[in-house]
Amino acid sequence: MSPATAYQHSHDNIQSLIDIAKVHDVAYTTNIHERTAKSITKHSLAAPEEIPLVVFTPESTEKTAILLKECNARRISVTSFSGGTSFGGALTATRGGVCISFEKMKDIIALHEDDMDVVVQPGLGWVELNAQLREKGLFFPVDPAPGASIGGMIAMSCSGTNAYRYGTMKEWVISLVVVLADGSIIKTHHRPRKSAAGYDLTHLMIGSEGTLGLVTEVVLRLTTLPKNLHVGMAIFDSFQQGVDAVIAFQKYGHKLEMLELADGPQIHAINRSKLAQLHLEEKPTLFMKFAGASLQAVNDQIKSVKQICSATKAIRLEVTNTSERIDAIWGARKCIGHALVAMKQEPTDVFLHTDCAVPISNLAALVKGTQKLIKDSNTSTSKKWFCANVGHVGDGNVHSSVIVPIEDKEKAEKTLREVARLALRLEGTVTGEHGVGLKLRDALIEEVGISGVNAMRRIKASLDEHSILNPDKIFTSGEANKMKAKL
Template identity: 40%
Template sequence: MRAVFLPRRGFSTPHAPRYRPQNAQRALIGRGIRANSSAATSSSQQEGSSDSGYSSNSSFWMSSRTLFASAFTAGLGYGYATYTSQASHPSKTAQYGSSGDFDKAIAELRTKLGEDSISTEEEDLQQHGFSEWSTLNADRLPVAIAYPTSTEEVSEIAKVCHKYRMPMIPYSGGSSLEANFSAPHGGMTIDFAMMNKILTIHEDDMDVVVQPSIQWMDLNEQIKDTGLFFPVDPGPSAMIGGMVGTNCSGTNAVRYGTMKDWVINLTVVLADGRVIKTRKRPRKTSAGYNLTGLFVGSEGTLGIVTEATLKLAPIPELTRVGVMAFPTVRDCAATAAQLIRKGIPVQCVEIMDEVQMDVINRAGGTGRQWAVAPTLFFKFSGTTAGVADSVNLTTVIAKTNKASSVQFAKNEKEAHDLWSARKQALWSMMALRTEGSDVWSTDVAVPISRLPEIIEISKQDLVDSGLFAGILGHIGDGNFHASIMFDRQNKEETERVEQVVYKMVDRALEMEGSCTGEHGVGLGKKESLKKELGPETIDIMRSIKRSFDPHWLLNPGKIFDLEKDS
């Protein structure tokens, strides 16, 4: 099975209205739609054309009209097929149920959970099998979508899917970038849209119990009167389930860390429907294996998270936002590295290069014009005296590194306006897309001391490629992103994007870094993960998955494949 590029179909919210077909229609619509039937015929040469595992062949691009038509007319299904890594290696096979088995699973779950709990409507399958955000998409869609309302219902779904050997794919916010929730082998997507509540808040203990589809911003809005907040802050649409799955971070990571640092325990449904809790509720324990940490970052391949107990932090007494422009991206990176090395307390250190600042101006989403120069965005928080000291020390470091302008917000509104440029970065790049264009977003992470070098070299590679591309990211913890505009139907341009992205990834690995700081592996970076960790380490991960999921039913195809390469 390979992943292929499919076109974007226009923006939609992560949970668009659900379309419910009549019972008679359900037999005809969406039973494992194959979005691109030609994809499976690609040659091994095409598949091995780059380290990415992506196809750059233009034949894999389809118009939106073709995508819709092929999906709708494939009602007989793309085959609830056995997944075979390579046709010549029958041992590399996960045996999944037949078309009849999957029909039985769907019927049984409708009987147990209610008719509307399972959708096979074509629009639903498109929404859950194709991502607006992802650089690539699988060439298949899920067979059906389940909408559970409780852990008990998720357990029932898992028991039935396990019985009929039906793959299961967890889905919450739908904003991942590496096809993390795609369904390359079909199966049942489990959408937690109706599990989006705060279950319990313990103010004195500074923790909260939540369901997987609550957005982190909604969580903070609902608990703001407690004087506490949840500090992990990725994209605005991100939800707790996906954040746990990818061990995401965000702009606050330099001070508060990543998702793994804020999860106390998890309630998890295993592949066979058993329900476990990874630990109790104290903030520290040395009782047994760290199962909580094992599930965080596993992208739903080990179990399905249905509840999470999260640490909360006190809302700081004072927060100040600053913006500083520099002559070069290396000056920005050097300033950030020195700031961290000196131990100056900082909540956020973000970078945007001159291309990205120009994009912000052209998109017009912030209501002001910015200097078209590499720029650092800072947040300092804490006591009034502590923040003032941090601001002064940072200003000195910045000026030593040739800062051409230094501005700090004087009030909350000005702080919001200044920070809005960083928050508008991805949306602004998306807004500038023309017909047929797309944005490839990728990230890497390196030790802080190597940050100036890799950013400078990567920036030059992007310039030399002739692509319209910007650099941005969480520079304070060695993690940065590239957003690259390209014509998805232009084979040569797509190959250039692949080349520059995977040179960046390989360079990060040479610097003892990582192929992904926060996006996860999904389908998109499996080959890079092999380079990063090596076959023996990957095989240990594979052994852990087999112990939790011997039939390879949980989010199959993500992070690594079923068997070691020959």
């Protein structure tokens, strides 16, 4: 580590920061369990020593700014915490330091119904937000894991099952209030839906994984609740047939609410877990949602989709608008994450995953190639690996998951790196919605090239001179400071 990145985490430095927090009435904890929970979760694992030394829970932008200013002056590294659902080691406190948790900043500040936007704090969960918006006939459509909060969703540029119809987080953030590493407070824009005023700082922050600044206030776009909701599922003999159906939907101009394609092993995991209300045929299954302003428009779309599914050789197709059946079908799709855990043969088995994205026409090739890579890697092991795939097929994003014995973890991780390289050869990306974190730093270089990563390093060095914010994510802190020295 170069002198410029030598973090100063002495007892005296941390204690002086705690004393300042007390003066400004900022709550904190040094409890080992609280500290561990902010860095090591079931989604984002870390070594036991990679936890913050203290957790602060500010209640305002101003108090967050005080903490960052003092951390910057003392060269104390900072991680942040919102909902704790991110992957890839994004929460890991690699350098110790402190954590700023936004668990006390979870209010709706203002709702503008006529403008269809809402101003919120970063600790508010999207599920809780939608619960409060429902009575107004409005909703916020970005839907990652149920426990995700707005601040983390912005940091990771997340999406979810609604992304095919509504887009990702990038499309639903209007403006931000951000505290920079030195404690400066910036507001990226006001509330208009469009702006050409200077650099687009809003979207620079989205997906920066907490490395450029901490978001403390957000203006989000809203839309109306879907009307005339129907849910369907189509079963195919091959994953390619499901992809062909989706391509045909798009060519005919159909924009369904959701399109999710699971392979046969994924359906097997659902059945084995018994988490769903129904037992499914263990073949590639396309889950669909339909909605529209009029029932006639929805029925016309369903009719066309049925014709396309028949032409692409769907074995079976069901579409329903009864609430019980909707809950059963969509519940099967939404339980997938927990169902995969049920595939562990031993408690020590490890769950690993990728979230590559490719052009839709290459999606089946990615899944087929992934299955082959896993099969070829598993030949010399004593225990069989389990591999399943589910795709946000409408935008070409696929989650490939593998359950392996703990002794095969390193080998499986190498195999998944080959899956990422396969995605790049198929003109895709190594991460569609989970971010780079610690796990994909090398893959990022392969995707955008050293010149692209160096450009990111220069941005990091200009906004965070001492690399205190979420160090080692996306690229290492030492590398960022090498760039700073060249500026």
